[in-house]
Amino acid sequence: MPPGGRRVSLAGDYDLVVFDLDGVVYLIDEPIPGAAEAIGRLRADGTRVAYATNNASRRAPDVAGLLTGMGVPAAPDEVLTSAGAACAVLADRLPAGAPVLVVGAEALRTDVRDAGLKPVEAFEDDPAAVVQGYSPDVGWRILAEAALAVRAGALWVATNTDRTLPSPRGPLPGNGSLVSVLRTALDREPDLVVGKPQPGLFRTAASRVQSSRPLTVGDRLDTDIEGAVAAGMDSLLVLTGVSGPAELLAAPPERRPTYVTADLSGLFGDAEAARIPVRATEIGGWRLDGDGRLNGAGDPVDALRLLCGSAWRGEPVGAASAGARELLDRWGVSRAA
Numbered sequence: 192m193p194p195g196g197r198r199v200s201l202a203g204d205y206d207l208v209v210f211d212l213d214g215v216v217y218l219i220d221e222p223i224p225g226a227a228e229a230i231g232r233l234r235a236d237g238t239r240v241a242y243a244t245n246n247a248s249r250r251a252p253d254v255a256g257l258l259t260g261m262g263v264p265a266a267p268d269e270v271l272t273s274a275g276a277a278c279a280v281l282a283d284r285l286p287a288g289a290p291v292l293v294v295g296a297e298a299l300r301t302d303v304r305d306a307g308l309k310p311v312e313a314f315e316d317d318p319a320a321v322v323q324g325y326s327p328d329v330g331w332r333i334l335a336e337a338a339l340a341v342r343a344g345a346l347w348v349a350t351n352t353d354r355t356l357p358s359p360r361g362p363l364p365g366n367g368s369l370v371s372v373l374r375t376a377l378d379r380e381p382d383l384v385v386g387k388p389q390p391g392l393f394r395t396a397a398s399r400v401q402s403s404r405p406l407t408v409g410d411r412l413d414t415d416i417e418g419a420v421a422a423g424m425d426s427l428l429v430l431t432g433v434s435g436p437a438e439l440l441a442a443p444p445e446r447r448p449t450y451v452t453a454d455l456s457g458l459f460g461d462a463e464a465a466r467i468p469v470r471a472t473e474i475g476g477w478r479l480d481g482d483g484r485l486n487g488a489g490d491p492v493d494a495l496r497l498l499c500g501s502a503w504r505g506e507p508v509g510a511a512s513a514g515a516r517e518l519l520d521r522w523g524v525s526r527a528a
Contacts (some may be wrong), residue, residue, distance in 0.1 A: 201450060201465055202238055202458040205403035209393055212254070214357040214410030214432020215455070216263060220358060221396070223431050227262035231457035232365040240269065241396040243407075245351035245386040245414060247274035247324025247366065248296040271351035271396055273386030274299045274324050278306040280385055281348060283322055290316050292345065294337050294369075295324035299350070313337040322380070323373070324350035325366035336392075339377045347373070351386030353414055357394070357432045387414035390422035395463050397424075408455070412438055412446040425449040427457070427465070436522040440502040447503065453492050465492075468500035477515075484509035491518055 199514045200207060210216055216226045225377060233240055242265060244254065251270040258265040274295070281291060281303070290311045293300045299309040301337025303322065310317055314336045341347045349370050355362035374380060380528070386392065387409075397405045407424050409415020410432025416481050419426035428434060428448040439451065450457070450465035458466050472479045477497050502508055509526050510516040519526050 199462065199464040200459045201452075202233060202406070202465040204238070204462060205238065205404050205406040205425070207239045207241060207397060207400055207405040208233055208458070209241045209243050209396045209405055209407045211387075211407075211409040211411070211415045211432075212242055212258075213246055215408055215415075215429055216242070216258065217261060218432075219358050219465050220257070222261040222263070222456070226455050230263050230460055232459065234264070239400050239402065240265075241271065241399070243271045243387070243392040243396055245273045245325075245366070246271060246356065247277070247299050247350040247386075248326050250298045250301055251275055253298060256353035268399070269498065271392045272302075273392065274302045276391060276395075277322050277324070277348050277350045277385040278302040278308070281308060281322060281346075282306040283321050283415075284346065292316070292321045292337055292340050294321060294326075294329060294333050295350070296326035296328070296435055299324045299326070310466065312336065314343070320346040320348060322348045322350070323366070325353075325356070325369070329369050334372055334376075338373055341373065341377055341379075346383075347381045348383045348385060349381040350384075351414070352381075352384050353386075353411070355433060357410065362433060370373050374490060388417035388421060390418055393418055393422040393424055397422075408458075410434060412442050412448070416442075418446050418447045419448045420447070427452060429454050429457070430492070431455075436491075437524045439495065440498055440508060440524060442503075447499075451492060451495060451499075465496075467496050469496045470500065470502055471497075473497075480511050482509070482511075483507065484511035484518070485515040486511040488514035496516055 252267040254270045255265040255267045287307045290309045293310045303310040311448035318340045352367035354367040356365040407419035408428040412434045416426050426448040427450040452465050473494035477487045477494045
C-alpha cells in the first residue's frame with residue numbers, strides 16, 4: 192500500500208498496459224461491453240496502452256482504424272501484429288526482393304511487400320520462404336503449394352499457432368489449426384513461430400515507450416499469459432474470451448497469470464482483490480473447508496481465486512455446498528468425492 196494508506200487500483204501500479212484484442216477488446220468485429228470505456232479511462236489516467244495481436248489478417252493501421260471505429264482510440268504505432276513481426280524476421284534473413292509464398296490474408300501479402308520482399312502464391316515461383324498467417328479464405332490449393340515449397344527447402348515461418356479464435360458463436364479454428372494441416376502433411380514443425388507465446392511482441396511494446404513496469408491483459412493462457420510469463424511481465428486473465436475457469440485451475444506454472452477478473456473493469460479495482468493464488472481460506476462469502484472443499488456462495492471469480500491456490504498445489508477440487516456444486520458443474524470442473 193502506498194504512503195498514506197491509499198490503495199492503488201490494479202492498473203495504477205503499471206506504466207503500460209498491453210492488450211490482446213480478440214476476446215479482450217472485441218469478439219471478431221463486435222466490441223466487448225465496457226472495453227472501450229475501460230481503455231478510455233486508462234488513457235485519461237495517463238497510463239500508456241498498446242495492443243498485441245496474433246491475428247495476421249489485418250495490418251497495424253487497419254487494426255488501429257478498427258479500434259478507433261469501436262470507440263477505442265488507437266494509433267498504428269500502438270499496434271503490434273504477429274504478421275508485422277514475421278515479415279520483419281523474414282526481411283532480416285532474406286535478401287531484398289526474395290520471393291515469399293504467402294498463406295494468409297491480403298494484409299499479410301502487403302506486410303511482406305512493405306518489408307522489401309516479393310509475395311508469391313505458387314511453388315513454381317521458387318519461394319525462399321513460406322509465411323503462414325490466419326485468413327478465413329485459406330484453402331487446400333495454397334496449402335498444397337506451401338507444402339511443396341517447404342519440402343523443397345523453403346523457410347517456414349508461422350505468425351502464430353493459436354488453435355482457435357473467439358467468436359460470439361464460440362471458438363472457431365485459428366491459424367494453429369491451419370498450421371496443423373501442413374504439420375501433418377510434412378511431418379515436421381515450422382522453422383519459426385513469431386507471435387505469442389513468444390515474448391517478442393510484449394518486449395517490443397514495452398521498449399517502444401521505455402516502460403519499466405508493464406502489464407499484459409489477455410484471454411488465453413496458452414498465448415497471452417504464457418507469453419507474458421516468458422517476457423517477465425505481470426499479467427491479467429480476463430474471462431471474456433477463450434480460457435475459462437477449468438483451464439485456469441489446471442494451468443501449469445508457465446501459464447499462470449498474476450491476476451484474474453471477469454472483464455476489463457477489474458483493472459480499476461483493488462489489485463489484491465484480483466491477485467492469484469489466494470493464501471487465505473475465506474474470501475467474499477466463499478471458504479475452503481478443512482478437507483479443501485469449496486463452501487458458501489458469492490462472486491464466482493472470488494471462488495475461482497480461492498480454488499487456484501489449492502488446485503495449483505495439486506490438491507483435489509471439491510464442493511461442500513449447493514452453490515459450490517453448481518458453480519463447479521457450470522465450469523466443467525471435475526469434483527473430488
